[in-house]
Amino acid sequence: MDELDLLKKDWKKQGEKFNELSYSEIYNLIHKKSSSVVKWIFIICIAEFVFWGLISLLIPDSFLEIYEKLHLKTILNIFYVIHYVVSGVFLYLFYKNYNLISVIDNTRLLMKKIIKTRKTVNYYVYYNIIMSVILSLIVNFVMFSKPDLLMQVMNPKNLVVNTDKFFTIMLIAQIIGLAVTIGLLWLYYRIIYGILLRKLNKNFKELETLE
Template sequence: MPEFDLDSFKKTWQEQPVQEKYDNKEILQMLNRKSRNYVKYIFWISVFEFFFFSVMGIFYFFQGDETNGFLSYLEKLGARKTPEVENSFDNIYLILKILSLVVTAYFVYKFYQNYRKIRIEENLKGLITRIIKFKKTVNAFILISILLLVAFTSIFTIFIFYSLNSQNIEPKNSELIIFVIGIVLTTGLSALLIWLYYRLVYGIIMKKLDKNLIQLKEIDSQEI
């Protein structure tokens, strides 16, 4: 019986050519499908956000809760709640709400466009380009959401000072300091919560999309 050489067997086994489980074309198809799904998830999340905030905005608008909360700030600073002040605030509030919904609807449309383009895209370089553009769109959506919050708060704050000035009211310095600190802290906390929300909800999906992008670039480099 011939002697069994374990070292020789290992060497022979290691030298055997390893067959790839999937070729680049199959991997590309899988990454394309996964990428479409990730973009679709973000699209449907944005659709849900749009309808959710639309319903909540309409509800609070007719309830008048946000209006009463704003006017209470004016009263605490000594201003009178006149019909002119109420009408002016209602108009500003309605314009800002519509602007916010228009911006959100625009990004919902952009996400849908990105989803459709990735769905029919078969070219490798084109797919990479689509994913990179989609990432930029998501980042722009997050940034603009935070900027809108800051802009809206600034407009409301300016309106408060305008209302006080129009009524020739000069609140105490201590009241102004408390008011300004409260506005800054509330705005900063709200912006942080928005960032954390998108970081958690969108970030999980974007990390997976980033992995797909890295794999696609690796395939592209092999084909050059």
């Protein structure tokens, strides 16, 4: 039983005489908890932004040379720019949501902001997953549309290989890799943002009870 549940239990015991005071205390507690949750969403989003930025800086040049040979570097750079711009927009929205919730002193308005924050988080999760799928599909389409170039890049020593079997294995590996990546992304967002969203949902239901 958390602090809010204890306060509600005490409220019921005290009777009508203290209802106004207890209502204010419960609202303030819900408000504080909601503000804290949105702040953590903002902090985690910043951490992700910094993490992926560092990863992109640490990628060795030899790895990027493969994409350059496959004429994919420009496409990847365009996607990186789009991704960071969109991520920056989400950062701003999360920060804006945190600021707005921090100063709200109206129950109905707080409920609306919680709903808005939930939608923003869901859009952020869907965006990252869909963006990963689109990027993977485009990269694979470009690679497999130039089989001779792909074979030259992946088999620089010109070893004797069964071309059809090679491309089949590579395609299957790409599909499995994409499935694993999407699965891990979904699991990560489900755990991290799922916990925070459940807390927001609980706060929303408590506000509905107060109303």
